[in-house]
Amino acid sequence: MIEVRALSKRYGDILAVDQVSFTVETGEVLGFLGPNGAGKSTTMKMIAGFLAPTSGSARVCGFDVEEQPLEAKRRLGYLPEGAPSYGEMTPLRFLKFIADVRGLSESEGRKRIAAVIEQLHLGAVLHQPIETLSKGFRRRVGLAQAILHDPPVLILDEPTDGLDPNQKHEVRELIRSMAKDKTIIVSTHILEEVHAVCTRAIIIAKGRLLADDAPARLEARSRYHGAVSVSAEDLVAVEAALRTLPEVARVEIDATQRRVTAFPRDGKAIFEPVTRSLRERGIAFAGIELERGRLDEVFRTITTAEGVRT
Amino acid sequence: MSSPLWTVYRRELASYFATPVAYVFIVIFMVLSAALTFYLGNFYERGQADLLPFFSFHPWLYLFLVPAVSMRLWAEERKSGTIELLLTLPISMLQAVIGKFLAAWTFIALALLLTVPMWLTVSYLGEPDHGAILAGYLGSLLMAGGFLAIGSCISAATKSQVVAFILTVVICFAFLLAGFPLVLDFFRAFAPQGLLDAIASLSFLTHFASLSKGVVDLRDIVYFALMIGFWLYANAVIIDLKKAD
Numbered sequence: 001m002i003e004v005r006a007l008s009k010r011y012g013d014i015l016a017v018d019q020v021s022f023t024v025e026t027g028e029v030l031g032f033l034g035p036n037g038a039g040k041s042t043t044m045k046m047i048a049g050f051l052a053p054t055s056g057s058a059r060v061c062g063f064d065v066e067e068q069p070l071e072a073k074r075r076l077g078y079l080p081e082g083a084p085s086y087g088e089m090t091p092l093r094f095l096k097f098i099a100d101v102r103g104l105s106e107s108e109g110r111k112r113i114a115a116v117i118e119q120l121h122l123g124a125v126l127h128q129p130i131e132t133l134s135k136g137f138r139r140r141v142g143l144a145q146a147i148l149h150d151p152p153v154l155i156l157d158e159p160t161d162g163l164d165p166n167q168k169h170e171v172r173e174l175i176r177s178m179a180k181d182k183t184i185i186v187s188t189h190i191l192e193e194v195h196a197v198c199t200r201a202i203i204i205a206k207g208r209l210l211a212d213d214a215p216a217r218l219e220a221r222s223r224y225h226g227a228v229s230v231s232a233e234d235l236v237a238v239e240a241a242l243r244t245l246p247e248v249a250r251v252e253i254d255a256t257q258r259r260v261t262a263f264p265r266d267g268k269a270i271f272e273p274v275t276r277s278l279r280e281r282g283i284a285f286a287g288i289e290l291e292r293g294r295l296d297e298v299f300r301t302i303t304t305a306e307g308v309r310t
Numbered sequence: 311m312s313s314p315l316w317t318v319y320r321r322e323l324a325s326y327f328a329t330p331v332a333y334v335f336i337v338i339f340m341v342l343s344a345a346l347t348f349y350l351g352n353f354y355e356r357g358q359a360d361l362l363p364f365f366s367f368h369p370w371l372y373l374f375l376v377p378a379v380s381m382r383l384w385a386e387e388r389k390s391g392t393i394e395l396l397l398t399l400p401i402s403m404l405q406a407v408i409g410k411f412l413a414a415w416t417f418i419a420l421a422l423l424l425t426v427p428m429w430l431t432v433s434y435l436g437e438p439d440h441g442a443i444l445a446g447y448l449g450s451l452l453m454a455g456g457f458l459a460i461g462s463c464i465s466a467a468t469k470s471q472v473v474a475f476i477l478t479v480v481i482c483f484a485f486l487l488a489g490f491p492l493v494l495d496f497f498r499a500f501a502p503q504g505l506l507d508a509i510a511s512l513s514f515l516t517h518f519a520s521l522s523k524g525v526v527d528l529r530d531i532v533y534f535a536l537m538i539g540f541w542l543y544a545n546a547v548i549i550d551l552k553k554a555d
Contacts, residue, residue, distance in 0.1 A: 048398045051553060073400040080398070084391030086321070088328040100317040101399045129328075145395070 001025055001183050002047060002153060007056035009042050009207075016042045018207040019056070024200075026152070029179045031198035031215070032187035035303055039207040040187045041081045044157050047185070048078040060153050074102070077151035079159055083142030087131030091122050091141045094130060095148060102149045116144040119174060135162035143171065147178070154184045160193065172196045191295045205303040219293030221301075226293075228274045229261045232285035241281050245273050261291070314401040318409030319416075326417050335379060339421045342371055344428065360438050364428050365446040365522035369486055369515055372457050377478035379414050380461025381471040384549065389469045393553070403546045411462050411542055418454045422447065442524025449521025452534035453514055457482050459541035466548045482514075489513030 002024040009017040017039040024030045032040045045051040047058045049065040049072055058065045060072040085094055095116065099109035117123055120140040125133055130141055139162050146154060159175070160168045175184060175197045186197060194201050194215050201218055203211040211218060219225060232238045235253055242251045242262040249265040264270045271290045278285060326332040343364065347353050351363025387393035396406055432438045461478040468474050487493045489510040497509055510516075517530045 045394070048394075050394050050398050052550075070400045070402065073398060076398070078395075078398045080391060080394040082391055084395050086325065086392055087390065088325055089321075093324075097317060097321050098399070101314050101401060103313065103400070 001061060002185065003059040004043075004047065005057050005059075007043065007046060007058055008054050009039075009046060009051065010054040016207050017046070017053075020204070020207070020209045021056075022202060022209065022212055024183050024185060026183050027180060028200055029175060029184045029186060029198045031194040031201040032185060032204065033189065033191070033194065033201055033299060034204035036189070038204045038303070040204055041157055042207075043204070044078075044155050044185065044187060045080075048076060048080075048155055049073055050080075074149075075152050077146035077149065077154045079142050079146040079156040081157040083139045085130050085138065085141055085145065088129055090127050090129055091117075091133075091137075091144070092126040094141065095144060098145050098148050104149060112148055112150065116148055119147075120144045121170070136164060136167050139163060140167070140171075143174075152182055154178070154182055156184070156186045158187055158189075160188065160190065168193075191299060194295060203299065203302050210302050210305075211298075215295065216292070218298050219295055222291075222293030222295070222298045223263065224261070224291040224294045224297060226267060226269070227261050227263045227291040228271050229259050229289045229291060230274070230278065230285050231257070231259050231287040232283065233258070234283065235260055237281070237283050238278065238285065241277050241283055242274060245270065245277055247273050314399070315405040315409040318396075318401065318406055319413045322410050322413035323416055326413075331379075331382075332417065335375065335417075336421045336424060339371065339375055340424055343367060343425055346371070347428065358436075361428060361432060361443050361446055362522065364425075365450055368450045368522075369453060369518060372454055373479060373482055373486060376418065376454055376457035377461050377475045377482065379418065380458050380478060381465055381474040383410055383414060383462045384466040384545075385468055385471045385474045388466075388552075389471075393549075397549075397553070403549060404542075407462070407542055407546045407549070411459065411538075411545075414458055414462070415451075415455050418458065419451055422451060422454070439524060445524045445526045446522045448526070449518050449530070452521070452531065453518045456485070456514060456534050456537045456541075459538040459545070460485070463541045463545040463548060466545050467552060485512060486514045489516045 004023070005021050007017055007020045008015065020039075020043055022030075032044070034040045042051065046053045047060065047065065049069050052066060061075045063072040063075070065072045086097075089097070092113070095113045096109070099113060104112060117126065120143055122137070122140060122144060125137055130138060133141070139159070143156070143159055146156065156175070160171050163171060172193065175186065178184070179197075179199075186193070188194065198215055201211070201213065201215050202209060203218075230238050230242075235255065235258060238260045239251050239253055242248055242260060245262070247265055247268045247270045248262045250263045252261045252263070253259075254261065262270060262274055275288060278288075346367040347364040351367065353363050356363065384393070387396060397403065429438075429443055432443075457478075460481055461474070464478045464481065465471075465474040468477075484493055490513070494506055494510060497506055501509075517533050520527055521530055
């Protein structure tokens with residue numbers, strides 16, 4: 001479990017992280033979202049015990065990262081930004097080094113190394129210097145290092161950056177499979193990833209925590225939440241039909257996507273009325289969809305609001 | 311036993327031999343130390359079976375070779391970002407600093423060990439004072455440790471290995487000649503005599519000189535030990551202060 005209280009970090013005049021507080025319980029996967037330079041990495045570095053906070057505190061499994069750093073670090077697996085590792089070492093030697101520093105016994109170390117090699121498909125490159133590996137392999141070596149000692153708490157700074165779609169999928173599967181008995185923080189700027197792995201998401205911009213909610217609840221903040229989009233050839237006819245409905249507040253046409261979106265009045269359910277109206281008028285349509293809300297739109301609204309831009 | 315320290319030590323030492331750095335260093339050290347001894351040191355002409363000419367060039371060899379070893383110690387970790395990995399492992403800052411320092415020191419000791427044929431040469435040519443030669447090796451090793459500790463500290467302050475190299479050479483040069491007019495005249499303009507004496511007593515060269523002649527004085531050994539201790543402690547403090555950038 002991770003407890004962060006009023007965590008702040010100041011570099012000279014710049015307040016990189018400003019009074020951020022949150023708690024992550026076992027079983028949760030927390031997604032850390034925010035524009036570049038928002039303070040995501042700085043916050044993670046402080047929880048991992050690399051940077052000392054200017055004020056506030058962070059606890060990992062009950063151990064304050066400043067007062068009992070070794071106890072906290074033992075329980076933590078950390079993938080730093082950019083997945084750094086020693087380039088001249090081979091993945092096998094590198095993992096052996098990590099196992100030794102972490103104090104794993106000879107047999108336990110061998111068992112865990114074999115397990116992470118299997119989980120992250122490193123078998124083919126075990127004996128090549130890390131600096132000669134592709135970005136995807138290097139990232140996976142970094143991940144292997146982070147989960148090697150099977151820690152109860154994982155902090156992963158952009159774990160899928162530089163991976164191809166298949167590898168991304170596998171890493172997300174891996175994170176999901178570990179989530180049950182671990183506390184995990186994942187930073188990303190890929191919003192689909194939040195749906196794929198996170199049970200909760202935090203949005204940070206300019207160092208301030210702006211939103212902390214389940215992905216579905218964040219989507220519900222979108223103006224698209226509950227809207228209905230219709231794809232059709234005859235957009236004008238569709239628009240005319242939707243405008244007549246009393247439940248519909250507004251209609252927008254997206255000509256490039258050949259799509260009409262109707263927004264509900266006062267949160268009314270409009271899926272039924274829209275389909276009925278189109279059918280009654282005999283208008284052909286290729287598809288109709290009830291929008292859950294668009295995370296990218298919520299993200300933009302929250303992170304570019306006036307209060308943040310100061 | 312603090313085993314993370316030795317794990318860091320082993321990794322670091324192995325990393326020297328993973329690249330050509332180690333071999334280039336060892337070959338150059340051996341070639342230069344022998345060439346300087348025989349050509350500039352008048353090894354034969356002196357007609358004495360000792361290694362004084364050999365040891366007398368060590369300070370000047372170290373002045374350029376040790377910074378070449380130390381410049382990468384922390385600058386490289388900072389540049390590649392592995393410093394973040396290293397310092398978030400369950401290991402204390404001092405363990406990391408000492409582990410890396412000892413690895414570099416061992417590496418230089420290894421190069422020094424490979425000059426033993428010089429010793430065999432004088433033993434073949436005459437009857438050298440083996441105790442004095444041993445003291446010379448001890449002094450040389452301690453002095454290398456002093457240079458290395460300075461270099462490690464400077465390396466922690468910058469991401470650029472070139473900057474680390476140049477600064478280390480300059481600072482080591484100042485320490486080497488602390489007892490000589492070149493350095494003392496600079497301070498004479500404003501510093502009181504007491505401070506001048508203190509600066510003069512910091513000279514690597516004076517402390518090394520007696521050891522290289524075979525005089526093992528505890529004060530010289532303590533001097534080098536304190537020197538190493540001070541710079542390594544400063545090293546840890548600098549890393550702590552400069553981690554963020």
